[in-house]
Amino acid sequence: MTDTAQRLLSSATAAFAAKGFHGTTTRDIASGAGVTPGAVYVHHKSKEDLLYCISKVGHEKTLDLVRASAGSSKDDSPVDRMAALVRNLVEWQAVNHTSSRVVNFELPALSDEHLAEVLQMRHQVEDEFRSIVDDGLKQGVFNVPDANMAVVTLLSLCIDVARWYRGDGRLSAAEIGEHHSLMALRLLGVDNL
Amino acid sequence: MTDTAQRLLSSATAAFAAKGFHGTTTRDIASGAGVTPGAVYVHHKSKEDLLYCISKVGHEKTLDLVRASAGSSKDDSPVDRMAALVRNLVEWQAVNHTSSRVVNFELPALSDEHLAEVLQMRHQVEDEFRSIVDDGLKQGVFNVPDANMAVVTLLSLCIDVARWYRGDGRLSAAEIGEHHSLMALRLLGVDNL
Incomplete structure (x- = not known):
């Protein structure tokens, strides 16, 4: 470029x-x-094309990060994989909070065709969360009333960071990632936290 | 009117x-x-004045709801008060998801003076959450590593509903409120959930 x-x-x-x-x-x-x-x-060719480029690159990076975090250690327990996924995704969203705000909150301004392409990447991110949740439920280390809603709740925890984080607070991006990864395991009903 | x-x-x-x-x-x-x-x-007098009216009314209603939910039963345990607060706020945000999206995500378009007024109401909402978190910590029924971050996390859970909820899913607004109130108590480290 x-x-x-x-x-x-x-x-x-x-x-x-x-x-x-x-x-x-x-x-x-x-x-x-x-x-x-x-x-x-x-x-x-248009302002929308600029938004599409930003959104595409942002979602590709997010998906790479999510897959690397969730899958780098398939032998690891679902607890460790989810902790790594949430820690890394939250830290990344906080460090890149300016582009993350655009990527997460300007979706309605994309053309229908571009939106469909981006939503497919967002579904792939959700699939990574769902896969770990399902593994944890199968192994009996997670305990939730509703697996779909567990994924929705975990994503809220990660995505909303882009709305409120401004880099001027008491905690670093890494500390917020650490905090939220503990909260994610609590949501999933992991004991002894 | x-x-x-x-x-x-x-x-x-x-x-x-x-x-x-x-x-x-x-x-x-x-x-x-x-x-x-x-x-x-x-x-x-302007398009911004319309946004200000919507934002003001929306935040006033939110604050009334939050105070009624958090304080209707000061004798109740912090567990019951937090469960009621999150249940009612989430259900309200879901039912009113169109206005909640405007209220939560169009803040940057307000004038400085109007934004300051609205942010004051948002701080009052945060204070209600913080007061219950503090009571629960004092009574030993909540257990969190960081009380400020607990409030931030609980607010993310509630606010993000306005981003994703569209009323066309499997669960009703009331069911999502019920689900999220359980998740809120898990975040706060309440045992036996």
Whole structure:
């Protein structure tokens, strides 16, 4: 990726996170990247195309992280795998809270075709959570009233970090990841925590 | 409130929830309410004023509900009070998911003065959660590593419902409230759940 292309994506990410997709103009994005508005269209055919690129890259990175965390140690217990998954995903969302806000909260601004592609990646993330929950239930180390709702609740814990985290609090991103991984195991009814 | 005023608020709420504040035009709001664009300005001096009214009413209702749930039974145990608070707040957010999306996710579009007023109400909601958490810790029925983070986590559980709930799933709003109140007590380390 060229330097200008990278600067356009960074500028668009910051603007979408601060003002929302619809509140951002092509002029804002160009200005933040230090180029003319016309130069934006050399790289992207529309503002929506910029959002799609940010969203696609963000979800691909999330899916890679989730798969690496959930599957790096298939021999490990579901408890260890879920702890690693939530710890790493929460820390990543906190460190990248600006792009995570865009990735999680600007989905309705995507075109139908782009939204369908991104939702498929989100379902793959959910599948990784579900697979660990199912393994834990089978092995009797998790205990939940509703496996689907357990996944929904775990995802809420991870995703909502992008809404509230601003990097100016008492705890580091890593500490919040550690805290939330303990909370995730409590939600799953793991004893002795 | 006149019928037209009420229809304008409903139309604006639906449009802001679907397209975001910045993606909504005054014309959209007028059209949804069945009035001319000029009629919008008879009731509200700006689009931001409409968002402020929706946000103010939404937060006032939330605060009333939270105080009634948390304080209706001061003699009750912190366990019962927290269960009632989360059950009622989650159910309310699910039933009113359209306005809850606007109330929780369009805050950055408010003017500085209006945002400050709304944030004060949000802090009062947090205080109700914190007060029950503190009571439960004092009485030894809750057990958490970090009381502040416990409140943040409980709020994530409640607020994120407005992001994902659409009323077309397997569970009713009341059932999700019941599920999340159990999850809240697990997060707080309540035994025997």
